[in-house]
Amino acid sequence: MPTDTKTATNSIVDALNWRYATKKFDPSKKISASDWQVLEDALQLSPSSYGLQPYKFIVVTDQKVKDELVAACWNQAQVAQCSHFVIFARKNEVNAETVDQYIDLIAKTRDVPVDALKPVHDMVNGFVTGATPEKLAEWTARQTYIALGNLMTVAATLEIDNCPMEGIVVPEIDRILKLNEKGCTSVVACALGYRAADDKYATLTKVRFPKDELFINI
Numbered sequence: 001m002p003t004d005t006k007t008a009t010n011s012i013v014d015a016l017n018w019r020y021a022t023k024k025f026d027p028s029k030k031i032s033a034s035d036w037q038v039l040e041d042a043l044q045l046s047p048s049s050y051g052l053q054p055y056k057f058i059v060v061t062d063q064k065v066k067d068e069l070v071a072a073c074w075n076q077a078q079v080a081q082c083s084h085f086v087i088f089a090r091k092n093e094v095n096a097e098t099v100d101q102y103i104d105l106i107a108k109t110r111d112v113p114v115d116a117l118k119p120v121h122d123m124v125n126g127f128v129t130g131a132t133p134e135k136l137a138e139w140t141a142r143q144t145y146i147a148l149g150n151l152m153t154v155a156a157t158l159e160i161d162n163c164p165m166e167g168i169v170v171p172e173i174d175r176i177l178k179l180n181e182k183g184c185t186s187v188v189a190c191a192l193g194y195r196a197a198d199d200k201y202a203t204l205t206k207v208r209f210p211k212d213e214l215f216i217n218i
């Protein structure tokens with residue numbers, strides 16, 4: 001057991017060192033359907049506050065749409081070159097009805113009566129209905145970043161390259177993808193695929209603060 005654990009730990013750290021914010025993808029290389037299923041699972045299984053999952057993942061593989069999105073992403077070429085471009089969007093409406101739907105899902109999934117979930121319902125509902133729209137928007141946006149982190153880590157373990165992107169023009173992305181009609185607003189994005197052989201960023205040494213600056217051990 002300890003040997004297996006060590007091997008697993010090493011391979012995870014190796015994967016995290018291997019990954020980098022890819023600036024140039026090889027457009028001829030596409031993520032296979034089976035690998036994409038794993039990445040979808042990683043997104044679906046992402047944890048969120050109260051488990052409410054107040055987001056949508058928009059996955060763009062259509063080349064025309066990816067090309068159109070480049071201008072809305074600070075002209076970053078990765079958007080067109082990558083295999084899958086994922087936009088993390090926050091749901092615009094998070095309210096008492098959303099909470100009811102979620103509680104119903106828990107009841108069905110775990111085969112428990114809705115009544116038994118009243119304490120959970122009241123807690124989540126209290127938070128959601130007590131928050132200002134600004135606070136809710138900020139809170140839902142934060143949840144998307146957890147999914148982004150999960151996606152990048154899992155992709156790295158599969159040797160799938162990725163580039164997280166905040167360099168997006170939210171209203172432009174929303175307009176092109178008609179996100180308002182879909183009830184959501186873009187927050188952040190991630191390009192995924194395979195690095196181009198000549199991406200010079202691939203060999204740069206990672207720049208990270210030393211652990212004694214990053215960690216406060218109490």
Ligand SMILES: Cc1cc2nc3c(=O)[nH]c(=O)nc-3n(C[C@H](O)[C@H](O)[C@H](O)COP(=O)(O)O)c2cc1C
Pocket residue numbers: 019020021022023076163164165166167168188206
């Ligand atoms: C939330 C977030 C947004 C980012 N936005 C961009 C971006 O728009 N374009 C880009 O090329 N890199 C972007 N990056 C990549 C960072 O610059 C990069 O992760 C950081 O410098 C560390 O380098 P590494 O990922 O190669 O280890 C972003 C990273 C994060 C986490």
